[in-house]
Amino acid sequence: MIKDYFSLSIRSLKRRKLRSWLTIIGIFIGVAAIVVFITLGQGLENYINEQFEQVGGDKIMVQGKTLGPPGSATNPKLILTKKNVETIKNIRGVEDAAGALVRTTPIKFRDEVEVVMVSGLNEEYIDIFGDIDALEIIEGRQLRDSDRFKAVVGYNHAFGDLWEKRARVRNSLEIEGKKFEIIGVIKKQGNPYDDASVWIQKDVMKDLLNIVDDEGVILVKTKKGYNPENVAEDIKRKLRKERNEGEGQETFTVQTFSQLLETFTSILDVVQAIFIGIASISLIVGGIGIMNTMYTSVLERTKEIGTMKAVGARNSDILLIFLIESGMIGLMGGFIGLALGMGMSKAVEYVVVNIYGIGLLKITFDPATILSVLLFSFVVGSISGVLPAMQASKLKPVDALRYE
Secondary structure: OHHHHHHHHHHHHHHOHHHHHHHHHHHHHHHHHHHHHHHHHHHHHHHHHHHHHHHOOOEEEEEEOOOOOOOOOOOHHHOEEHHHHHHHHOOOOEEEEEEEEEEEEEEEEOOEEEEEEEEEEOHHHHHHHOOOHHHOEEEEOOOOOOOOOEEEEOHHHHOOOOOOOOOOOOOEEEEOOEEEEEEEEEOOOOOHHHHOOEEEEHHHHHHHHOOOOEEOEEEEEEOOOOOHHHHHHHHHHHHHHHHOOOOOOOOEEEEEHHHHHHHHHHHHHHHHHHHHHHHHHHHHHHHHHHHHHHHHHHHHOHHHHHHHHHOOOOHHHHHHHHHHHHHHHHHHHHHHHHHHHHHHHHHHHHHHHHHOOOOOOOOOOOHHHHHHHHHHHHHHHHHHOHHHHHHHHOOOHHHHHOOO
16 A cells, blocks of 8 residues: 555656646755765764874873963963973873973074964973874884974975975075974975974973973873873872862863873764755755645645545555655655765865865765655655645545545
């Protein structure tokens, strides 16, 4: 019986091809937009998860409470110190800890000047991070402790449009009046600040900027067998005591990489939900279009409904026929929207990865998501057809057959 209802619905839609297609358009545009936002969001989340997995869950980040980048604080109370690093190293469960300096500083290349983020690093800090994309050198080599007046630069210096003439390995940059030879170029990160950054040896940066023992950020690696969350709590307690600060009044933050990942994904989920909500508006419009089409269909098929009732069709049969028909419109819109959305997502991934060289997206299509989108489309179509279907089911056979 249900099979007959579906066959009847399909034949009805074929008879009104133009109207059916115009109605379907309103559905598949909304579905395509939702699929694009879901897949791009999942792709970005997959990339973030992959990066955090590379870094490892055994890392902890300590930095001063500031709205700007690490090391941008001007209030002495917010600045971390070398003493803090030594304190953290002596905490039970800490394998190693190292600080890095970060300052926004003017740099000069040929006759051009740009203000970028300059980081003072040492090999210990780089080793704690391990092998991750953010540290990958695509030209030249990585920074060493013995490198006096050498620099590693972000992607945009050598391959982007930061300078009129690109700065490559063996060229020189000028920082605070001192020449620094470029020895390496970092892989593209996709973040304009990171891609324009410059890394130099930490002690050299201290001498240049007259820094005594400030630390912009402290990276901590925990020992195997220790819970990073517990170690992070111990770090908070020790630093509060050392800096004479009460609980809840800390001038610093201590976050495990798991907590940082949760923060990133929470923000991403909120942004994704907002965009999906906006895209859903077109689905509502599409649903109204289905309702209008179904009302028109009821009027056109009044005599047909009367005939079906005259030969024994019940109200529930008529109701089900029209609900299936409206659901089929939604489902067809869902199929087209799904295909279009998947194609658009893959196109975005291709452009981002192959043209712009940013590996931020890894698009995958979850079967559960695909089925959910199709089911959702069918449900939207069916719900939109409820009122017209109820109107059709309540028609009296005599009145329907006499309808002109």
